[in-house]
Amino acid sequence: GAVVSQHPSWVICKSGTSVKIECRSLDFQATTMFWYRQFPKQSLMLMATSNEGSKATYEQGVEKDKFLINHASLTLSTLTVTSAHPEDSSFYICSARDPGLHYEQYFGPGTRLTVT
């Protein structure tokens, strides 16, 4: 199956700093990628849809100025958490949609963010 990678797999940062998370599709070109957030023992909550070459579309309640998304190429999308606070500590997961397969999204391994 297709492979999606995320980097870093975990990060600890201080409150007020910014953190960038990368999501890469390794063996296919993904025109659309998605970013999710998951708090402990809760389900995945879609944050935004990232389309290559255009602005991301954010879900209701997600601050676009705080969670900056850039999808500069067909294999890379980045999520930058700006001015991070402890409440931003969460498990961030990206997924990429393979246009060659009409139904499947492939998930990255996730990034555990801890803000101290």
Added chain:
Amino acid sequence: GQNIDQPTEMTATEGAIVQINCTYQTSGFNGLFWYQQHAGEAPTFLSYNVLDGLEEKGRFSSFLSRSKGYSYLLLKELQMKDSASYLCAVRRTDSWGKLQFGAGTQVVVTP
């Protein structure tokens, strides 16, 4: 919007069968997915249904009834490694393939 409901937790014995139900309410339905997620890991794809009926894949089967807004995931011959959260997700036609996830069902397999 859409509501996706599934039980919070289910417990079953190794070797047994467990059925996880998922009900949904949505407009523009374009497929239902089941994912398995172990703690601290990303979800892994299990099954996809877009037409009514049963899809079988090894020990896992998934069923869909679009008229009833209902799906189930059937896990047979349970193994300890099947202890995980199982997520039901619905895709709509008016999105870029966005998935809306249910809260997940935690399956606990006991010896």
